[in-house]
Amino acid sequence: xxxxxxxxxxxxxxxxxxxxxxxxxxxxxxxxxxxxxxxxxxxxxxxxxxxxxxxxxxxxxxxxxxxxxxxxxxxxxxxxxxxxxxxxxxxxxxxxxxxxxxxxxxxxxxxxxxx
Amino acid sequence: xxxxxxxxxxxxxxxxxxxxxxxxxxxxxxxxxxxxxxxxxxxxxxxxxxxxxxxxxxxxxxxxxxxxxxxxxxxxxxxxxxxxxxxxxxxxxxxxxxxxxxxxxxxxxxxxx
Numbered sequence: 001x002x003x004x005x006x007x008x009x010x011x012x013x014x015x016x017x018x019x020x021x022x023x024x025x026x027x028x029x030x031x032x033x034x035x036x037x038x039x040x041x042x043x044x045x046x047x048x049x050x051x052x053x054x055x056x057x058x059x060x061x062x063x064x065x066x067x068x069x070x071x072x073x074x075x076x077x078x079x080x081x082x083x084x085x086x087x088x089x090x091x092x093x094x095x096x097x098x099x100x101x102x103x104x105x106x107x108x109x110x111x112x113x114x115x
Numbered sequence: 116x117x118x119x120x121x122x123x124x125x126x127x128x129x130x131x132x133x134x135x136x137x138x139x140x141x142x143x144x145x146x147x148x149x150x151x152x153x154x155x156x157x158x159x160x161x162x163x164x165x166x167x168x169x170x171x172x173x174x175x176x177x178x179x180x181x182x183x184x185x186x187x188x189x190x191x192x193x194x195x196x197x198x199x200x201x202x203x204x205x206x207x208x209x210x211x212x213x214x215x216x217x218x219x220x221x222x223x224x225x226x227x228x
Contacts, residue, residue, distance in 0.1 A: 004158070031214060043205065043218040056215065091158055095214075103149070104216060106158035 004107035006092050012113045018080040021110045024073055025094030033104060034067055034077050035091040043091075049075065050097075082114045117142040119208050121219035129227055134196040136222045138189045138206030148189040149207040149216065150180055159205060165189060176200070196226045 005024040013019055025032050033048040047057040052069045060067070064083070069075040079086055089109045095102040118141045128134050140146055147166055151159040163174025170182045180191045189206060206219040 033216075042220045045215055045217075048214060050214075093159075102214075103161050103164060105161065106151075108158045111156075 004092055004094055004105055006090075006107040006110050008110060009108060010111045010113075012115065013082055014115050015083055016081045017114075018078065019082045019086075019112060019114075021077040021079075021090050021092075021112070023075045023077070023092030023107060025075070025092070026096075026105055027073070029094035029096045029105075030072070031095040031097065031102065031104075032069060032075050033093040033095075034075070035093065035106075037089045037091060037109070038087075046077070082112075084114045087112055087114050117146075117208050117210055117213075117215075117217045119206050119217055119219035121204075121206055121222045123222050124220070125223045125225065127225045127227065128196050130198050131195050134191075134193040134200065134224065134226070136191040136204050136206075136224060138191065138219060139187050140189060140206070140208040141187065142208055142210050145211045146189075147209045147211060148180075148182060149209075150174065150178070150189075150191050151205045151207065151218075153203040153205065153221075155202075162191070162204075196224075198226050198228050200224060201226045 007022045030051050034046040037043050046059045047067045049069045067077045089111050091106050091109045093104040093106045095104045120139045149164045150162040153159050162178050163172050165172045165182045173179045178193050203221045205221050207216045209216045
Protein backbone atom coordinates (compact mmCIF):
# COMPACT_ATOMS: atom_id res chain seq x y z
CA UNK A 1 0.00 0.00 0.00
CA UNK A 2 1.23 3.50 -0.78
CA UNK A 3 0.30 4.85 2.61
CA UNK A 4 -1.49 8.12 3.20
CA UNK A 5 -0.89 10.51 0.33
CA UNK A 6 -0.93 14.27 0.72
CA UNK A 7 -0.61 17.01 -1.83
CA UNK A 8 0.95 19.39 -2.31
CA UNK A 9 4.00 18.69 -0.18
CA UNK A 10 4.88 22.38 -0.06
CA UNK A 11 2.70 25.41 -0.58
CA UNK A 12 3.70 29.05 -0.54
CA UNK A 13 0.94 31.59 -0.88
CA UNK A 14 0.14 35.17 -0.09
CA UNK A 15 -2.13 36.36 2.65
CA UNK A 16 -5.74 36.41 1.57
CA UNK A 17 -5.43 33.63 -0.95
CA UNK A 18 -7.39 30.39 -0.78
CA UNK A 19 -5.41 27.27 0.05
CA UNK A 20 -6.60 23.71 -0.52
CA UNK A 21 -4.78 20.75 0.95
CA UNK A 22 -5.56 17.24 -0.23
CA UNK A 23 -5.41 13.82 1.32
CA UNK A 24 -5.91 10.28 0.12
CA UNK A 25 -6.23 7.86 3.02
CA UNK A 26 -5.07 4.27 3.03
CA UNK A 27 -7.54 2.12 1.13
CA UNK A 28 -10.06 0.48 3.44
CA UNK A 29 -9.52 2.92 6.29
CA UNK A 30 -12.73 4.47 7.58
CA UNK A 31 -11.32 7.17 9.87
CA UNK A 32 -9.53 10.25 8.61
CA UNK A 33 -7.86 12.92 10.73
CA UNK A 34 -6.43 16.35 9.97
CA UNK A 35 -3.68 17.70 12.25
CA UNK A 36 -1.65 20.88 12.33
CA UNK A 37 1.90 21.05 13.66
CA UNK A 38 3.59 24.25 14.77
CA UNK A 39 6.53 25.00 17.01
CA UNK A 40 4.36 26.96 19.38
CA UNK A 41 1.40 24.62 19.71
CA UNK A 42 2.78 21.24 18.74
CA UNK A 43 0.43 18.74 17.12
CA UNK A 44 -3.21 19.70 17.19
CA UNK A 45 -6.17 17.69 15.95
CA UNK A 46 -8.31 19.87 13.72
CA UNK A 47 -11.10 17.54 12.64
CA UNK A 48 -11.81 13.89 12.07
CA UNK A 49 -14.20 11.91 9.90
CA UNK A 50 -15.73 8.47 10.17
CA UNK A 51 -17.15 6.94 7.01
CA UNK A 52 -16.87 10.34 5.32
CA UNK A 53 -18.92 12.09 8.01
CA UNK A 54 -17.31 14.77 10.19
CA UNK A 55 -17.44 13.61 13.80
CA UNK A 56 -15.55 16.26 15.71
CA UNK A 57 -14.46 19.61 14.32
CA UNK A 58 -13.86 21.30 17.66
CA UNK A 59 -10.20 21.77 16.81
CA UNK A 60 -10.85 23.83 13.69
CA UNK A 61 -9.44 27.23 14.61
CA UNK A 62 -12.05 29.42 12.97
CA UNK A 63 -14.52 29.76 10.15
CA UNK A 64 -11.75 30.34 7.65
CA UNK A 65 -11.02 26.62 7.90
CA UNK A 66 -13.25 23.99 6.35
CA UNK A 67 -12.83 20.30 5.60
CA UNK A 68 -14.71 17.91 3.41
CA UNK A 69 -14.63 14.23 2.62
CA UNK A 70 -16.75 13.64 -0.49
CA UNK A 71 -15.83 9.97 -0.67
CA UNK A 72 -13.83 7.31 1.12
CA UNK A 73 -10.65 8.01 -0.82
CA UNK A 74 -10.38 11.78 -0.73
CA UNK A 75 -10.48 14.66 1.71
CA UNK A 76 -9.68 18.36 1.51
CA UNK A 77 -8.79 20.99 4.05
CA UNK A 78 -9.42 24.50 2.83
CA UNK A 79 -8.31 27.80 4.28
CA UNK A 80 -10.02 30.90 2.92
CA UNK A 81 -8.71 33.52 3.30
CA UNK A 82 -5.28 32.42 4.46
CA UNK A 83 -3.26 34.38 7.03
CA UNK A 84 0.44 34.26 8.00
CA UNK A 85 -0.43 32.60 11.32
CA UNK A 86 -1.77 29.63 9.36
CA UNK A 87 1.78 28.75 8.38
CA UNK A 88 2.39 25.23 9.67
CA UNK A 89 2.74 21.63 8.62
CA UNK A 90 -0.61 19.98 8.05
CA UNK A 91 -0.85 16.23 8.44
CA UNK A 92 -3.53 13.85 7.38
CA UNK A 93 -3.84 10.47 9.08
CA UNK A 94 -6.13 7.49 8.62
CA UNK A 95 -7.09 4.40 10.56
CA UNK A 96 -9.29 1.36 10.20
CA UNK A 97 -11.81 0.42 12.85
CA UNK A 98 -11.16 -3.12 13.90
CA UNK A 99 -13.29 -3.28 17.00
CA UNK A 100 -10.21 -2.56 19.03
CA UNK A 101 -7.68 0.22 19.29
CA UNK A 102 -6.83 1.42 15.87
CA UNK A 103 -3.48 2.87 14.92
CA UNK A 104 -3.42 6.13 13.03
CA UNK A 105 -1.07 6.22 10.05
CA UNK A 106 0.22 9.61 9.01
CA UNK A 107 0.93 11.11 5.65
CA UNK A 108 4.14 13.04 4.90
CA UNK A 109 2.46 16.39 5.54
CA UNK A 110 1.98 19.63 3.64
CA UNK A 111 4.27 22.45 4.64
CA UNK A 112 2.31 25.69 4.25
CA UNK A 113 3.87 29.12 4.25
CA UNK A 114 1.58 32.14 4.07
CA UNK A 115 3.41 35.36 3.30
CA UNK B 116 -9.79 15.95 29.41
CA UNK B 117 -6.74 14.00 28.41
CA UNK B 118 -3.16 15.18 28.18
CA UNK B 119 0.40 14.01 27.79
CA UNK B 120 3.59 15.42 29.28
CA UNK B 121 7.03 14.79 27.91
CA UNK B 122 9.23 16.42 30.54
CA UNK B 123 12.43 16.48 28.47
CA UNK B 124 12.71 18.62 25.37
CA UNK B 125 15.97 16.90 24.45
CA UNK B 126 17.72 13.65 25.25
CA UNK B 127 21.34 13.09 24.30
CA UNK B 128 23.00 9.69 24.46
CA UNK B 129 26.06 7.99 23.05
CA UNK B 130 25.63 5.24 20.51
CA UNK B 131 25.40 1.87 22.21
CA UNK B 132 24.05 3.30 25.44
CA UNK B 133 20.50 2.79 26.69
CA UNK B 134 17.92 5.31 25.58
CA UNK B 135 14.90 6.38 27.62
CA UNK B 136 12.29 8.93 26.60
CA UNK B 137 9.84 9.82 29.34
CA UNK B 138 6.08 10.25 29.09
CA UNK B 139 3.36 10.75 31.65
CA UNK B 140 -0.33 10.97 30.86
CA UNK B 141 -3.65 12.04 32.26
CA UNK B 142 -6.93 10.52 31.15
CA UNK B 143 -10.26 10.00 32.83
CA UNK B 144 -10.78 6.39 31.82
CA UNK B 145 -8.54 3.56 30.76
CA UNK B 146 -5.74 4.87 28.56
CA UNK B 147 -4.61 3.79 25.16
CA UNK B 148 -1.00 4.92 24.72
CA UNK B 149 1.12 5.35 21.64
CA UNK B 150 4.64 6.29 20.62
CA UNK B 151 5.43 7.85 17.26
CA UNK B 152 8.72 8.97 15.75
CA UNK B 153 9.22 11.82 13.29
CA UNK B 154 12.28 12.22 11.12
CA UNK B 155 13.07 15.60 9.55
CA UNK B 156 10.56 16.64 6.90
CA UNK B 157 8.64 13.41 7.29
CA UNK B 158 5.33 12.38 8.76
CA UNK B 159 4.91 10.56 12.03
CA UNK B 160 5.72 6.86 12.06
CA UNK B 161 4.02 4.50 14.48
CA UNK B 162 6.38 2.71 16.89
CA UNK B 163 4.18 0.91 19.39
CA UNK B 164 1.02 1.05 21.46
CA UNK B 165 -0.37 -0.13 24.75
CA UNK B 166 -3.96 -1.25 24.94
CA UNK B 167 -4.19 -3.78 27.73
CA UNK B 168 -2.38 -6.81 29.05
CA UNK B 169 1.38 -7.03 29.47
CA UNK B 170 2.81 -3.78 30.76
CA UNK B 171 5.90 -4.16 28.58
CA UNK B 172 5.15 -3.48 24.94
CA UNK B 173 7.60 -4.22 22.17
CA UNK B 174 7.57 -2.26 18.95
CA UNK B 175 9.48 -1.42 15.82
CA UNK B 176 13.24 -0.90 15.48
CA UNK B 177 14.02 -2.51 18.86
CA UNK B 178 11.99 -0.03 20.89
CA UNK B 179 9.87 -1.00 23.85
CA UNK B 180 7.76 0.86 26.36
CA UNK B 181 6.62 0.13 29.87
CA UNK B 182 3.16 1.04 31.07
CA UNK B 183 2.99 1.97 34.75
CA UNK B 184 -0.54 2.67 35.89
CA UNK B 185 0.34 3.83 39.40
CA UNK B 186 2.80 6.39 38.04
CA UNK B 187 0.68 7.15 34.96
CA UNK B 188 3.76 6.74 32.83
CA UNK B 189 4.62 5.15 29.52
CA UNK B 190 8.36 5.57 29.01
CA UNK B 191 9.97 4.57 25.73
CA UNK B 192 13.19 2.57 25.91
CA UNK B 193 15.84 1.08 23.72
CA UNK B 194 18.66 -1.00 25.21
CA UNK B 195 21.30 0.14 22.73
CA UNK B 196 20.78 3.36 20.80
CA UNK B 197 21.89 3.91 17.21
CA UNK B 198 22.83 7.15 15.50
CA UNK B 199 19.89 6.52 13.18
CA UNK B 200 17.52 6.74 16.17
CA UNK B 201 18.12 10.50 16.24
CA UNK B 202 14.67 11.99 15.66
CA UNK B 203 11.68 13.63 17.32
CA UNK B 204 9.60 11.30 19.48
CA UNK B 205 5.97 11.83 20.41
CA UNK B 206 3.91 10.16 23.09
CA UNK B 207 0.14 10.17 22.62
CA UNK B 208 -2.88 9.13 24.64
CA UNK B 209 -6.53 8.58 23.99
CA UNK B 210 -9.39 7.61 26.17
CA UNK B 211 -10.92 4.26 25.32
CA UNK B 212 -14.21 6.03 24.65
CA UNK B 213 -12.83 8.49 22.12
CA UNK B 214 -10.91 8.47 18.87
CA UNK B 215 -9.08 11.72 19.56
CA UNK B 216 -5.37 11.42 20.16
CA UNK B 217 -3.63 13.95 22.38
CA UNK B 218 0.07 14.34 21.69
CA UNK B 219 2.90 15.47 23.91
CA UNK B 220 5.17 18.30 22.86
CA UNK B 221 7.79 15.87 21.63
CA UNK B 222 11.32 14.97 22.70
CA UNK B 223 14.29 15.42 20.40
CA UNK B 224 16.67 12.51 20.68
CA UNK B 225 20.25 12.91 19.55
CA UNK B 226 22.50 9.87 19.48
CA UNK B 227 26.16 10.72 19.03
CA UNK B 228 28.62 8.37 17.44
